[in-house]
Amino acid sequence: MTIDIRADDLSDPATQALAAVHLAGMHAGSPAESVHALDLDGLRDPSVTPWSAWIRGEIAGIGALKELDARRGELKSFRTAETHLGRGVARALLRHVIAAAADRGMTSLWLETGSDEAFLPARRLYASEGFVECGPFEGYAADPLSTFMSRTV
Template sequence: MTIDIRVDDLTHPATQALAAIHLAGMHAGTPAESVHALDLDGLRHPSVTLWSAWIDDQIAGIGALKRLDDERGELKSFRTAETHLGRGVARAVLRHIIAEARTRGMASLWLETGSDAAFAPARGLYASEGFVECGPFDDYVLDPLSAFMTRTL
């Protein structure tokens, strides 16, 4: 199995659909004030680069990197398509973005994700790739529904 990871401009309907599924999923079980996922306009912001992962011409996942400043980036909008769960898509996208952040001269990566059991697999993935828990960063505030992590590059 080959995973093709590419910069995505969000013009492909499959990418738009997966981004919409991600956003809807975040709103399904979380109060609006605790949802920090980006909508399509947010993913198109100049500070954000989105990558999509494809397997056999089917979208398998997405992940984004938001530049916070010259030295820091934030991971955003990680989602694996239901049909590709458990196939290493999220890890491949994460490693790709870590490598790209290094290429861009970033010194650290940051993320916010959910703190409840539904987000345990995501937190486990991030921890297995060197991310550690931290406090809120930038405009985030302490929220019992949020977990914050960071990694030095």
């Protein structure tokens, strides 16, 4: 199985739909003040580069890199389509974004994810790729529903 990862301009309805599922899922599981997911306008910001993953022509996942500054990036909007869970899509996207950050000369990556049981698979994935827990960064506030992680690139 080949996972095709490409930069995405968010014009494809399939990509838009998966981004909407991601945002709705974040709002369904957390109070509004604890949701830090980007909507389509946020993903289209010039500081954000979104990617999509495709398997046999079907959307399999999305992920984005937000440039915090020339040396630091933040992972945003990582989501695997339900039909593609367990196929390595999230890991492939994560490795792709880490490589893109390195190509851009970034030296560190940061992320905010949920701290409850539903986000355990995500936290395990990030940890397995070298991310470690840290404190809030770049305007985030401490929140019992958030876990902050970072890694060097």
